[in-house]
Amino acid sequence: MSRRLWTDDEIEQLKRQYPDYETAEIARSLGRPIRPVYQKAASLGLKKTAAFLASDSSGRIQRGRTDERMVATQFKKGQTSWNKGVKGICGTHENSRRTQFKKGEMRGAAQHNYVPIGSERISKDGYLERKVNDDHPVPARRWVGVHRLVWEAANGPVPAGHVVCFLPGRRMSDADRITLDALELVSRAELARRNHPVTRDPELAKLVQLKGAITRQINRIAREAKEKPS
Structure with a gap:
């Protein structure tokens, strides 16, 4: 699928409308999917205005307000949930219980590899x-x-x-x-x-000490060479 580039007119329209209009509405007017519109707005640094975000058009639930879209499915004061007193919400059907693991039960590799206490x-x-x-x-x-x-x-x-x-x-x-x-x-x-290897092998301990002495001498010579004026 070929990529559709943004024209200068489309970019100007996006800049004018994005802060105060629904993105879905802008996408329809531009004939573009909504995701590319969000992406282009982000690349241009466009933001929604505070007034739009506080409006019902933004689709956001405002603090301190009751949204009418949610009232029908909200719990009412004193209402009892459907699963009160029910232990677990799945696996309670008799057909499901028939294949559930029982306490102390083993199957597969666990059963095959099991050995008793004292083994x-x-x-x-x-x-x-x-x-x-x-x-x-x-x-x-x-x-x-x-x-x-x-x-x-x-x-x-x-x-x-x-x-x-x-x-x-x-x-x-x-x-x-x-x-x-x-x-x-x-x-x-x-x-x-x-x-420790040094403790277990005295000969190795001597070699480790010798290696340390050689390393110190190499570092000293390198340091003196670096400090010597050219």
């Missing part, structure tokens, strides 16, 4: 986990590391900011061999320090 699995990090509930909304929280369960059975809940870890060389995935003497409680800060 065990190996996590992606290689820890033995045990399912402890079906109710938690986050599936991952339904599983707890067996090593943590062993520690909590003897000491109570794990304090905030701490984790239960295996002692070095004692990590295993056999439930019968996960005993209290193989576990320890450490802070998350200490765990992060232990797992």
